[in-house]
Amino acid sequence: MVVRSRSGEIRAFLNMCSHRGSRLIEQCHPGPRMTCPFHGWTFNLDGQLIAMPGARSFTGIGRDELSLKEVPATEQDGLIFVLADPDAGDVDLASHLGPFAAELAQLELGDAQPIKHSRIDADANWKYCVDTFGESYHVATLHPDTVGRSAVNDTMVFEPFGLHHRIGYAPKRMAEQAKLAPTSRAPLPFSAVHLLFPNTVIHVTSVGPGHATLIYRVFPGAQVGRSFTMVSTYRNGDVPRQEPPSAWEELHDYQVHVVGSEDYRVAAAAQVNFEQAPAGPRVVYGANELSIQRFETNVATLVEPSLRCRSGPHLNERGTDDAA
Numbered sequence: 396m397v398v399r400s401r402s403g404e405i406r407a408f409l410n411m412c413s414h415r416g417s418r419l420i421e422q423c424h425p426g427p428r429m430t431c432p433f434h435g436w437t438f439n440l441d442g443q444l445i446a447m448p449g450a451r452s453f454t455g456i457g458r459d460e461l462s463l464k465e466v467p468a469t470e471q472d473g474l475i476f477v478l479a480d481p482d483a484g485d486v487d488l489a490s491h492l493g494p495f496a497a498e499l500a501q502l503e504l505g506d507a508q509p510i511k512h513s514r515i516d517a518d519a520n521w522k523y524c525v526d527t528f529g530e531s532y533h534v535a536t537l538h539p540d541t542v543g544r545s546a547v548n549d550t551m552v553f554e555p556f557g558l559h560h561r562i563g564y565a566p567k568r569m570a571e572q573a574k575l576a577p578t579s580r581a582p583l584p585f586s587a588v589h590l591l592f593p594n595t596v597i598h599v600t601s602v603g604p605g606h607a608t609l610i611y612r613v614f615p616g617a618q619v620g621r622s623f624t625m626v627s628t629y630r631n632g633d634v635p636r637q638e639p640p641s642a643w644e645e646l647h648d649y650q651v652h653v654v655g656s657e658d659y660r661v662a663a664a665a666q667v668n669f670e671q672a673p674a675g676p677r678v679v680y681g682a683n684e685l686s687i688q689r690f691e692t693n694v695a696t697l698v699e700p701s702l703r704c705r706s707g708p709h710l711n712e713r714g715t716d717d718a719a
Contacts, residue, residue: 396420397468397475398440401427407468407477408442413461438463471496473504474591491592495556498589502599506632507608510643513626515655519662521594521615521622522694527658528588528596528611529687531564537661541653553686558592558693560686590686593694598650603642605631609650620666624659626651 396410396419412419417433428445430437437446442463447453467478469486476486492499517524527533535548547565554561564586572580584601591597596611612625628647630640669676680688 396429397477398429400440405468405470405475406440406442407466407475408463409466409479409481411464412436413444413463414447419463436461472499472502473507474499492559493557495559495591498556498559498561499591502589502597502608503632504597504608504629507629508632508634508636510607510628510630510640511647512628513647513651515624515626515651515659516616517622517624517655517659517662518620519622519659519666520620521613522691523662523665524613524622524624524659525590525594525596525690526687527654527662528598529562529590529690530684531562532681532683534564537657538653541649541657549683555689559590560689561587561589562686563587590690592690600646602646603630603634604638605634607631607643607646609647611654620670624654626654 397405397407399405410418410420412431412433414431414434414436417431419429419431419438421432428437428439430446435446435448436444439445442465444458444461447458447461464481466481467483467486469476469488471488476488476491478486488496531546531551532549534546535543537543542564545566545568547567547570550565552563552565566583566586568583572583585606586600587598589597589599594613596613598609598611600607600609608629608631610627610629612627614623614625616622626647628643628650630643680691
């Protein structure tokens with residue numbers, strides 16, 4: 396759980412009461428303290444135990460021994476980064492982000508205005524859900540009445556930033572504009588999809604009098620093969636506060652519908668197949684699915700080097716045919 400102190404400092408703790416391990420916070424809320432719903436033990440935003448009903452029953456145990464377990468956390472460019480391991484040491488963002496740090500900074504997320512939040516539950520592995528954001532090969536087949544109406548199928552640009560990447564779909568309006576003289580071409584809406592490795596997708600797109608940033612945080616569920624995604628939509632910070640949020644709210648609802656009822660629907664069907672298939676089913680990635688190849692290989696390598704994905708022909712980072 397992440398808290399912000401009165402002074403603005405970010406801190407994070409394991410969501411475990413130091414009494415009997417109950418989940419301390421079940422919903423986000425403002426306030427100067429956190430109270431366990433089990434026995435009422437209360438902690439301040441520094442993680443210190445400040446109240447314990449029936450304290451006489453715990454004679455001999457100092458309250459300083461019962462502080463919450465803190466984990467490393469830091470804040471940069473409007474994002475909070477947490478390592479859910481008390482012994483992990485400081486968050487080394489410079490190493491993790493590498494060249495992607497400059498890409499994050501230019502998104503100006505620190506000034507973004509929050510508009511709407513949703514949760515999408517999926518009966519599929521979290522990595523399969525992340526994969527659905529990584530290619531345009533499925534646009535015409537899976538999204539004929541939604542994304543497929545505006546985006547060219549199986550056509551995208553890809554740029555890697557170490558573990559992270561950025562992709563962009565080609566709008567169909569681009570082909571129409573290409574037929575016109577340069578001086579007659581209208582500006583095209585901007586759209587880019589970033590993967591902040593390992594589990595965060597940041598989608599920036601034009602909307603209304605500005606742009607929207609949709610952040611999808613994809614988490615493993617309570618069981619293997621289940622996951623949930625927290626979707627948050629923001630608008631750019633220079634949009635006047637009095638501007639009605641309806642355009643961004645409509646975009647949010649549209650994206651939640653597309654991701655939940657189209658992308659995650661086929662992901663769930665694939666999950667069932669993998670769970671019930673004979674031993675040894677495999678996934679085949681084409682050269683047009685380079686970003687997914689890199690993502691899955693990076694996950695496998697970091698989890699266990701011996702589990703490196705077996706790749707066939709693919710596109711290397713220069714966009715030419717290669718083999719690995």
